[in-house]
Amino acid sequence: MRTDPNIEDFAASNNPVVRKFNEFIDAHGLRRTTERYAILSHIMNINGHFTIEELQQLIDADGFRVSRSTLYNTVELLIEAKMLRRHVFEGMQAQYERITLPHTHLICTTCGRVKEVRDPNFAAFMNARRFNAFNTDHYSLYVYGTCSSCARKSKRAKAADDKKEKRK
Amino acid sequence: MRTDPNIEDFAASNNPVVRKFNEFIDAHGLRRTTERYAILSHIMNINGHFTIEELQQLIDADGFRVSRSTLYNTVELLIEAKMLRRHVFEGMQAQYERITLPHTHLICTTCGRVKEVRDPNFAAFMNARRFNAFNTDHYSLYVYGTCSSCARKSKRAKAADDKKEKRK
């Protein structure tokens, strides 16, 4: 990708996320490429979870051209920098999210939507929790179930079914 | 696979796990094939987590012949029957485990070993926990870190390094 003034400004900005990435880049003797910052800036615009495909589409839609290899490569870098996390929920493809405050993931097994929930009690529990012969780095709590929207839909479908049943 | 007297006995046994599978089979109008019971019996011999490849090897080593398609097919059946769960831990391939009592997974990010830990306090917390607009079915807690064995190894490696450094 050719140099891009907007991306250059972004890379030089003192946004804490950008700074953290710059520190990682410098500490590892890596290069500040336009692609890396273009990817980071798009990730920062996403709220919640995204797949590689979704990220690619966002970048494409903005008129940037970044190859799949570079996308995977950069995402891997962000994971090493502890700025991004990769989740694989039951029956779904890998999703990524920026590391922010600890939170619980509520995954609807019907529609696949993932919602983040802050849970200070649980966070406190985990902070205090020590495991035998094990040094904790980080953790993920995945809660699977049905979201209210899907529950409503299936209730309606059931009601319609019962009605049909009655008519017979 | 030809009928096998041992497998037939196993399928007819009143082991609760076998019974549960039989109920599922019957409730869904499925067939009691030798392959399905051969696979189930091998899964029941495994303690903890296993990959598809590991399961295949155990079955092969016992002189059974089951195709990969059937393996995946049956594993899927067991998941639908809520007897098996599929986990994808960070940076690893899918692993399966039989559903037993709820437990926490400790995953060593160095050696990849997974350890199950019962945690009654956490179980009680989750039993009481209700999420807004969400109906919980089940949950998984993954804790990533370093196991004591890997911690010891890296400490030794560091000590050796320091010594070398000193000699210079």
Added chain:
DNA sequence: CTTTCTGCAAAAGCTTTGCACTCAA
């Protein structure tokens, strides 16, 4: 100028699928 990084296309996992044959019911 040197070396890392990127893009491409090809390869490499793991998992699923289509189809002919087998076997449970």
Added chain:
DNA sequence: TTGAGTGCAAAGCTTTTGCAGAAAG
């Protein structure tokens, strides 16, 4: 007897890799 289940090989996805050319420092 008959349709569900199995095995095989081929296809499908996501992710990784090798290599030539581009660009960061």
